[in-house]
Amino acid sequence: MLSLRSFSLSLCFPGKITQRKISCPPQLPQIDAAKPSAAESAEHVQHIDNHLKSRGIVKIGLQFDDDECTYLDKLIRQLHRFHGHGIPITHSASRGWFWDVCPQPADPTQAHIARSETMNVFPWHTDCSYEAKPPNYFALQVIQPDQCGSGTFSVLDISRLVSFLSPTARKALRELEFRIAVPPEFMKHEDAKYITEQLLQADDGCGIARLRFREDIITPLTPAASIAFQELQRTLTSSKMQSEEIHLPSSMLPRGLIIAMDNRRWLHGRSQVLDPNRHLRRVRSRPFAKL
Template sequence: MESQNTQHVQQVDRHLKDSGFLKISLKFDDDECNYLQQLILQLHKNHAHGLPITHSSSKGWLWDVRPLPAALANATTNQARSETMSNFPWHTDCSYEDSPPRYFALQVLREDRCGGEFRITVPPEFIKDENKTHITGNVVWVDKNMGKVHLRLRSDTIEPLTTRAESALEELRKVLASTEINAQVVYLTPEISPRGSIVMIDNRRWLHARNVVRDPSRHLRRVRWDVQPFGEM
């Protein structure tokens, strides 16, 4: 299997470290995500990636990203945004964690066939410690050694605590809505990312968003790995 191939794993690691973005197209069925799990284990073993994290107190490494049936959704107290069909603006995964994961991956099991001065609240569905419902930290950090900007952003969980932070957040929102940024957006349509596609992303260097989900059977599976305190490498 390619996930055990030393050269293949090395190429994946290099792509993630250089550009922070990679799309893989599987040529075989793998609904159990065995390739992806083995690939991450090899990245951990040979390239110093941290192991995957659990998604919450009740979830393991893999999280099913798909709309919940209406009846189940209505009965669920803490429903994740990923379990709805609503749009999800630009954000970083786990922005509410002291040590957010460096990377995350999404495997397409079924594509959509219908077309430091901030208080950051932990969404109820991701609370792991009942005594820790928020953190205080920065949204942007500049790695001066590498010359790279690191972000953690999710607008619906961030509360600016100072006037300077409020102004900075508003400026960031304007930048994200600018034509210059829109011209650099990578659109992963169902045609580009059909069943069997895996998207791997540097969670600190790329923001991601989602349109309204039109197909209630759309199904992705997500894994996050390599946690590090924000502001450290």
């Protein structure tokens, strides 16, 4: 599960924010965009592509107001046209490419709601881990920052995680021996309630590990798979992995910040949200091939 030991613990009241000290995260690469037209600059787009391919993650700081995500829309088109990133997944006919993530208090009248759209903790996961072909990349843009010191966004390099696993566990995680349930809110067909897949993809010789993961929907189907999954869970909560976690508290998620990342190379998660007005906008790239 996602470690909460390093997270800020905050209380949100009108005019008052109480927050415990949080450790500073390691530096993530950041590129600033001075104006919307930066998205059409070949050099600017090249720098972003370089970071996504080398580190698998980059922060983009917008130095202008852009609640309509015009910059991000243009950037995606340029990454597709010149760097082969693919056109994003259309979430729905009404939402198009972009999906607003506005966490709300739990509503007992709603049968199913995406976990990201609640105010609850969302432990370590990769997006769409229940799909045969998860999206390669996704991006989040901060539209309305959290005003309560909550909603810490965290990431973890999957290659570092995998390096702590035993060879036996890595081998077992590459087998098609894991049943992954499709959450009801994302179920497209009544007869498509789960998939059977591997969790770990063998690296391509350059040491980059790729993983699909969301602990609460995964069921190992064999003894070997179960042992490997338990080792993965233990490693995720170990002290050695906690030192690898990168936490971005609300103070480091200002309005206009974009976080773009490789969904196969980084786990991400979120602490509890106390501010119902917190508003992010998400976009996911179309997958190129099976994990």
